[in-house]
Amino acid sequence: MKINSPLDAYKYLPGTNCGRCGEDTCMAFASHLIDRSKSAEDCLPMVEEDKYAKKLEELEKLLAPEIREVTIGTGEKSVSIGGDDVLFRHKLTFFNKTAYAYDVTDTMDEKELEERINTIQTFKKFYVGEFLTLDMVAVRCVSGKPETFASTVKKVIGLTELPLVLCSFDPAVLKAALEVAADKKPLMYAANQENWKEVAGLAKEYEVPVTLFAPNDLDLLKSMAKTFAEMGIEDLVLDPGTFPTGKELKTTFENFLKIRRAGIDGDGEVAYPIMAVPLTAWMAYDDDVSASYWETVVASVLTVKYGDIMIMHSIEPYALLPEMHLRDTIYTDPRKPVTVDPGVWEVGSPTADSPIIVTTNFALTYYTVESDISSNKIDCYIVVADTEGIGVEAAVAGGQLTADKIKKTLENAKFDLKEKTNYNTVILPGLSARLQGDVEDKVGSRVLIGPADSGRLPGWLEKNWPPQNK
Amino acid sequence: KFDVARSSEWNTPIQEVTLGATSADGGSRGHTITLGGEKAMPFYFDAEMPNRNYVTMDVFDMPISMAKSVKSNYEDVMGDPAEWAKKVVNEYNADMVTIHLISTDPLINDTPAKEAAKVVEDVLQAVDVPIVIGGSGNPQKDPEVLEKAAEVAEGERALLASASLNLDYERVAKAATDYGHAVLSWTQLEINAQKELNRKLMKQCNVPRDSIVMDPTTAALGYGLDYAYSNMERIRLSALMGDDELNFPMSSGTTNAWGARESWMKESPLKEDSDWGPREYRGPIWEIVTGLSLALAGNDMFMMMHPTSVQVLKEITQTLYG
Ligand code: B12
Ligand code: SF4
Numbered sequence: 001m002k003i004n005s006p007l008d009a010y011k012y013l014p015g016t017n018c019g020r021c022g023e024d025t026c027m028a029f030a031s032h033l034i035d036r037s038k039s040a041e042d043c044l045p046m047v048e049e050d051k052y053a054k055k056l057e058e059l060e061k062l063l064a065p066e067i068r069e070v071t072i073g074t075g076e077k078s079v080s081i082g083g084d085d086v087l088f089r090h091k092l093t094f095f096n097k098t099a100y101a102y103d104v105t106d107t108m109d110e111k112e113l114e115e116r117i118n119t120i121q122t123f124k125k126f127y128v129g130e131f132l133t134l135d136m137v138a139v140r141c142v143s144g145k146p147e148t149f150a151s152t153v154k155k156v157i158g159l160t161e162l163p164l165v166l167c168s169f170d171p172a173v174l175k176a177a178l179e180v181a182a183d184k185k186p187l188m189y190a191a192n193q194e195n196w197k198e199v200a201g202l203a204k205e206y207e208v209p210v211t212l213f214a215p216n217d218l219d220l221l222k223s224m225a226k227t228f229a230e231m232g233i234e235d236l237v238l239d240p241g242t243f244p245t246g247k248e249l250k251t252t253f254e255n256f257l258k259i260r261r262a263g264i265d266g267d268g269e270v271a272y273p274i275m276a277v278p279l280t281a282w283m284a285y286d287d288d289v290s291a292s293y294w295e296t297v298v299a300s301v302l303t304v305k306y307g308d309i310m311i312m313h314s315i316e317p318y319a320l321l322p323e324m325h326l327r328d329t330i331y332t333d334p335r336k337p338v339t340v341d342p343g344v345w346e347v348g349s350p351t352a353d354s355p356i357i358v359t360t361n362f363a364l365t366y367y368t369v370e371s372d373i374s375s376n377k378i379d380c381y382i383v384v385a386d387t388e389g390i391g392v393e394a395a396v397a398g399g400q401l402t403a404d405k406i407k408k409t410l411e412n413a414k415f416d417l418k419e420k421t422n423y424n425t426v427i428l429p430g431l432s433a434r435l436q437g438d439v440e441d442k443v444g445s446r447v448l449i450g451p452a453d454s455g456r457l458p459g460w461l462e463k464n465w466p467p468q469n470k
Numbered sequence: 471k472f473d474v475a476r477s478s479e480w481n482t483p484i485q486e487v488t489l490g491a492t493s494a495d496g497g498s499r500g501h502t503i504t505l506g507g508e509k510a511m512p513f514y515f516d517a518e519m520p521n522r523n524y525v526t527m528d529v530f531d532m533p534i535s536m537a538k539s540v541k542s543n544y545e546d547v548m549g550d551p552a553e554w555a556k557k558v559v560n561e562y563n564a565d566m567v568t569i570h571l572i573s574t575d576p577l578i579n580d581t582p583a584k585e586a587a588k589v590v591e592d593v594l595q596a597v598d599v600p601i602v603i604g605g606s607g608n609p610q611k612d613p614e615v616l617e618k619a620a621e622v623a624e625g626e627r628a629l630l631a632s633a634s635l636n637l638d639y640e641r642v643a644k645a646a647t648d649y650g651h652a653v654l655s656w657t658q659l660e661i662n663a664q665k666e667l668n669r670k671l672m673k674q675c676n677v678p679r680d681s682i683v684m685d686p687t688t689a690a691l692g693y694g695l696d697y698a699y700s701n702m703e704r705i706r707l708s709a710l711m712g713d714d715e716l717n718f719p720m721s722s723g724t725t726n727a728w729g730a731r732e733s734w735m736k737e738s739p740l741k742e743d744s745d746w747g748p749r750e751y752r753g754p755i756w757e758i759v760t761g762l763s764l765a766l767a768g769n770d771m772f773m774m775m776h777p778t779s780v781q782v783l784k785e786i787t788q789t790l791y792g
Contacts, residue, residue, distance in 0.1 A: 088707065090700040123744045127692065131742070218472035250792050254515045262474040270472065293755060297786050300759050304699075304766045317747030321732055322759040325692045329763070332696045364693065375740040394658075455731055455739030 001085050002062045006030040012059040013043060014052060020044045033063055035335070036085070036092065066264050067271050069096065070209050070235045072136070072187045072309075073163025079135050081237070081308040082273035087264050090334050097331035099309040100299075100323065101136035101165050103279060106143050106152035113152070117159045119315050125324060126375075128338075129367045132324040134162075138189070138311045139177070141168035146176035153177045157184060165189050165211075165311060171198035182206040187309075189213070189275075190239060196224055203233045211275050215241030216251060218258060218270075226269050237309060239275040244284040244298060253301060260306040273308035282313055292319045303327050338363040342386035344413035345370075348379035352422045355380045355465050357450070357457075358406055359429060360387040360395050369454040376458040383426065385409045393431045403438035410443065417445050425467050429454070476516045480710040483509045485679050485718050486521070487652055489566070490600025491627040496650075499626060500598035503565060505683060505770045506719035511706065512768055513790040523765055523787040525772045525780050526566035526602050527558035528725055531581070531589045532573040537734035539753045540775050551589050552596035559597045562777040563784070568602035568631070569593045574615045575606035583611075583618040590619045594626060602629040602654070602773070609637035613645075620645035629683060629721075632656035635667055643675035652681040654721060659687045659697050661704055665715040672715075679718075683771065688722040690730040691760045699767050706768030719770040724783075727760040728753065728775060754778040762786060 003009060009030040016026070021042045023029040032038035040059050046052040069083035083095040102120045104113055117137060124131040139156055141149040149168065156164065157180070164186040166177045174188055190213035191199035203210040210233065214221035221238055228236055240255040256274055263271035281295035292314035299310055303326055312323070342361045347370060359369045361384050373380055386409065387400035395401035406426070410417065417424045424445045428435060430452035439447050448467060451460045484506040491497025503524050509517035533548040543562075547554040551569060558564040571586040573579040590603055603619045605612035616630050630646050632654040633639035646653040655671055657663040664686050671677040686705055689698040702720060709717040727733055733756035738746045746752060757779035761772045765787050774780050 088700075088703060090704055125738075125743055126740050222472040246789060247792065249789050250513070253513060253790055257514060258472070258474045262472070265475070267474070289751060293751075293758075293782060296755055297758065297762065297782060300762050301766065301786065301790070304763050316751070317745060318751035318755055321746065321752065322691060322755050325732070326695075326759055326763060329691065329696045329699065334696065334700055371742075372739050375742050453731060455735060458739070 001034075001036075001065060004034065006034050009033045009059065009063070012055045012062075014045050016045070018045060033059075036095070039063070065095065066266070067260075067273065067308075068234065068236070070237060070273050072099070072165075072185060072209055074183070074185050075161065077135075077161045077163060078185070079163055079309075084260075085264070087261060089330060093333040093335060094331050096308065098303050098307050098327050099135045100327070101138040101309065101311045102134060102315055103138045103140050103167075103311055103313050104152075104156065105140045106145075106149045108152075110155070113155065114159060116315065117156060121160045121162055123315070123317075123320055125321060126371050127325070127328065127367075128363050132328060134320070134324070136163050136165060136309075138165035138167055141166075141170070141173045141177075144170070144173070146170075146173045149173050150176035150180050154180045157181060163187070167311070169195055169213075171195050171202060174199065174202055178202060178206045178208065182208060185209070187211060187237065189311075191224065191228075193220060193224075196227070200228055200231055200233060203228070203235075204231065209235035209237065211237040211239050213239045213241070216243070216248070216255065218255060221259075222270050225272060229269070236272045237275045238270065238272050239277065242277040242280050242298065242302070244278075244280040244294065249298070253305065256302060256306045274306055276302040276307035276310040278302065279311050279313045288314075288316075292316050295319060296323055299323050300326050304330055339389035340366045340384060342384045342409055342412075344410065344415045345382045345384060346380075347374050347382060348377065350379045350381050352420060353466060354421075355461060356383060356417070356421060356426045357381065358383045358385065358426050358432075359454075360385055360390060360392055360401055362387060362389050362391045362395075365391045369457075372454045372457055378458060378461065381415070381421075383409055383413075383415075392429045396432045396435065401432055401435070403435055403442040406435075406439055407443050417443070423467050427465075477510065477514075480510050480516060482710055482712045482714075482717060483507060484706075484709055485682070487680055487683055487719050489602075489627055489629055489652060491625055491650070495627070496625040497627060498594065498598065499600050501600075502627070503600050508706075508710070508768070510710065512766060513792075519791055521770070522791045523770055523772065523784075524565040525774050525784055526568045527562060527564035527780060528568050528570060528773060528775050529554045529558065529593065530570045530572055531586060532579065534572065536775070537728045537749075537753055539734075539750045540728060543777055552592040555593045555597045558777075559599055562780055564599065564780065566600050566602060566771075567593060567597055568604055568773055570604040570606070571615055571619065572604075572606040574611055575608045576611055577608070578606065583615045586615055587618040587622045591622050594623060600627065600629075602631055603651075604631040609634070613638045613641035616642050617645040620649040620651055623651065624649040627651055629654055632685060633667065633671060635663060639667065639670065640675050643671050643677050646681060647675070647677055652683060653677055654683050654685050655718070656685040657687065659689065659694070659701050661686075661701060661708075661716070664705060665713075668715050668718065682718045683721050684716075684718050685721045685723065688724055688726045688760065688764060690727040690733075691756055691763075692732060693726075693730050695760060695763065699763055702764055702767035702769055709768075720768060721771040721773065722761060722764045722769045724757055724761040724764070724772045724779075725775045727757040730756055732756055754782070758782050758786075765790075 013026040188210040190211040278298040285291035387395040490499035490502040507520035573581040633642040733753040
């Protein structure tokens, strides 16, 4: 972004405070432009009225992120990468989480291909209200044959909607694949010192994004990027090489830092998304577990520091889970609140006989508990106390989860336990056992202490619910 | 030509803190360990990193419950802290040992401080690496426990864990200064609280700058690591830019990773989740990734538990260190 204060953005707005953007004033809207929670087209008068067209265009240029945003694939599953404005996430947030591509090759037999693709596109892990998933398939040419590669790519397209990376340094191979896949807007991987002219030709002809590969040669990488940009090819991704071990790995890390720092600091010629290929870990280790571990380690380092897209091989859950979670960690918006609304909420279709479960309004706690229950098809009420976004154990320690809070939550929701339920009993989290007496007194209900981890609730309920003697 | 400037904002090196004392300095450790000294973010090209990362492995003064894949490594030494310490140093390549005196907790065994201090002596006898001495986490009892432990470890330059705002940090600080130890300044994911405690340790308790290490709290991958990561990164950046209340090496309770259900549960409690695969492999990598991300945020010392995690974390941090 070329401007950094709301005042700078305000100058370009109509200044009528019409409110159509959902903000009361143009100034308020301007501050959302700067924190990137709104975009210029949200000001409808600017979009609709011709007299603002020029201002809109200028404003959009000023607001464009330092690092170019590149989109791969089409439709719902397409991914955007890049688009960042800062070097440290707490200064704003990182945009467009790192896209994870997992490889298949054109020498795999049909069954293996199908199985791998199926894992890549169906793998999912619930986390804070949504599922973490994987993004892309990288099809690697191992056969060296254009027809073989093209036919594999065709098969892959038949199996998945996920965006593709087409991997080969042979322009003839890439061309054959683009013939069948260009309309899906795959990413070409890659142009290098030898093939760049032909690959640039393909990028222009088929209008697809392309990775520039210059292993450990930032001068070459930059000059290639400059040349491509001058040719009008700007959907670029930079790959400075991912060396899996030793001194070269250290250099790889430094290359990522250098490219991103230069880009954010205003060197437009290298301000593109960066690609990592942790898959190279498989060249360093023989056994699957060691290779998977090291691949995850390399991917972690480069997810934290500036990798925007990466190609990996291991689809073992013990590799995928930490990778997905780390990416989510780094790309979580540090500005957004992590709470859910307090209240008494229904899961499934609870009746007067259903359990009543108490928890906190910390989003991580709530969604963990809610999903543990709903995925096991248990109907119940969840009493979400306003603990100011603090989890159970810390809230008990810090005094945000108390008998009074629980009572108040029930009252505010006009949820009378005696009236609405048959047992007048609430279930407290195991980690808040010490509130039991207090809750019995203040809420006037009976209290059961559940397990420490809500993952064990379903089994626990089987044994303990309904409570004996009404 | 590609060109990028070195950072001009980072003009203040992190304080160096040396742990352990050899016979030359009146102790009995085989070697010392120096933390800190960075002039740039970790592993950056802006300036050489003077000291590598170190791992201290947990030893407890009584058998405790732990994840199955961790426990299986320690079953033979659970009842014997000295043997346990030997095992982590000789077999698992620990740079240091943390002896946690958790049996002193009044709600556990209420072991008297004096008795607990004997365990510290045993561990000092058993291994010659620098040590960290941890209490039980009970704010009423810890100051007394750490006092006694500091006394028996006099001259060894241990790290006392911890001083925090919710206990009598003055007593802990005094134990450190009286007996020549360093102190771990522990706060809960809050940069201002960290500044406050460090300031109190320096100004009110006269702890020298070269005797403070910070623990700004580690929340596990998937359980608040996003806070913990940025908290550390902000602390380190402020320090490099001259905030002398935050200008200390950092330590991470990386073992917190074992609290995440992904690291220890046999399978996902959610039917909709894909299969989580074998937990024997899930646990160690959870600890590795938790620690590794914090290494990139500026953390210097890692408190860890699983041997595989220690080995891999050391390998990657030393590779990046060069
Ligand atoms: C992150 C964290 C914090 C963050 C909290 C961020 C947040 N938004 O919650 C911050 C930094 C703010 C914090 C502060 C404090 N913390 Co803190 N914190 C942690 C930490 C590292 C993780 C907690 C967490 O998020 N867990 C994940 C969530 C999802 O777990 P959960 O809410 O408990 O939910 C689970 C279960 O309770 C259960 N469950 C939930 N609901 C229900 C309902 C039913 C019916 C059932 C059956 C089960 C169930 O299932 C859930 C999934 O497993 C833990 C240590 C650890 N590794 O556990 C310490 C910890 C919880 N904190 C602790 C303490 C002491 C504090 C402070 C008091 C420290 C201080 N002196 O300032 C403050 C209190 C602050 C406050 N309340 O105002 C102690 C608590 C000790 C105790 N038992 O009393 C812990 C255990 C650390 C320790 N060992 O000392 N903390
Ligand atoms: S829609 Fe545009 S003109 Fe109207 S208030 Fe918002 S920013 Fe101002």
